[in-house]
Amino acid sequence: MKLGISPNLQTGMFATFLKSKINCEIVFMPVSKLSEAVRNRELDLALIPPLDLHNGGDFCVSGNLGIVSDGAFSNNFLYFKPGEQTVPKITLKGDLSFHDITLLRIVFRELYGIDPETEQYEGDIGKVNNLLVAGDDNYLTGRFELGMNIVEEAVECLNFPLISYILVSSVEETLEAVHRKVRELNDSLYEFGSDYISTTGVSERTLEYLSENLHHLSFELNDEIIEALKSLISTPYYFNLTEDIPEFTLV
Template sequence: MNIILPDNIFSRIISSCLSAEQLKQISFLPSSQITQSIINVDSSVGLIPVMDLLTHKDLFVSSKLGISFEGTLCNSYLYYQGEQRSVEKLTLYGDISSQEAVLSRILFKEMYGSDIQIEITTHLNKQESRNLLIAGDENFVKVRLSKGISFAESMIETFSFPFVNYVFASKEKEVLGNFIKEIKNIDSLVYNKVEKGNFDKKISQASEEYIKSNISSLVLKFDDQDVEGINQILRLPYFHGIVTDIVEIKYI
């Protein structure tokens, strides 16, 4: 089995709680590349952005485990420059995937009633003057998130359903089912790991403390509300005219 995860703080914590044998099977990729990888490689399971399911409807998806956020702690943060009511352009930076590209447009349409211009950048200036949405570790390296607004919290406040960021998926039902059984207790293992501290070397100590203090915002074991959150978030692009069909998910 191949286990493909996004290279961010949350999936690294998950990986650190897996067995020695599973660790040999793990590879980390940018979020935008994981779905194509599990399609190309047999016996693969990936932790993929929910919005990737818009264009990959044949994948099997776990209804039991993934990554969902309920509060200020999340993988993406908004950073505003100047007056928030007059945002016309948003720059995306970091580990950007379909999740940020699609949902940022929808969120700002709901918040401001107008279409904003989206651009992606690979470089930030020291004196940054753009409105930003940053995804991934860049938020945690220098505690940048202390000046940001949780994207998950903004989505929850606007649409009133859980913000599911990543789901475990595979093109092979049996492979996914077996993997989920193997990691069925991953949530308690992750929470215990975070509680002990010193769980990641790539982020600052202050960010570790922030994650530890807000770990209750991280949901790994899904309930019915989270599954409904997946369904609802995938309907948003249809209601906003981005896609022409409502996606039916193949849950296991």
């Protein structure tokens, strides 16, 4: 069984603990390629950001397992140019997908009533005013303390827990097989999470911060989280960012 992830601290930890229970092969891919790989049956399972369901495809979504954070753990941080009064443009750096950009637009509409233009980072940091960085660079450099935490802001704006990643498959039976073997994953998270984080190369200060905030992270879903997931997936439609609300099969 192949599990696809875009590697970062959260997905790597989830995949490591899941592999210890179902002995799957972990495949690294850019986040924007994961949905297509599941559709084409190149992957049996994948952790994808939930708003990427808007990219199309007939997906089965686990109702038991995923990654939920209320803000302490985030993959995206925005660094503003000092003294900037307006934010007409944001430069994007790292492994981003439709989910990340859409969530950013929703946050800015809610907070500032604007829809900033976005552009890809091309390597010249001197030309960048406002930079959105995706991935572990935020934690490895320690800069996350200086940036706007997009997950935290989204939770405040939307008033429900944010599901960062959902576990999907093209085959319902695949998820059912996982559910039979994996009843709980949070036990591993809270028992071994600090040990895992210590292997990622973060500083002692960052390790202490993340370890103290492990309780803000969950690898299990419940009825409240499922309702929040449905609300999140419909949000781009109500902001006129998509033309419809994607359907999916909850397993």
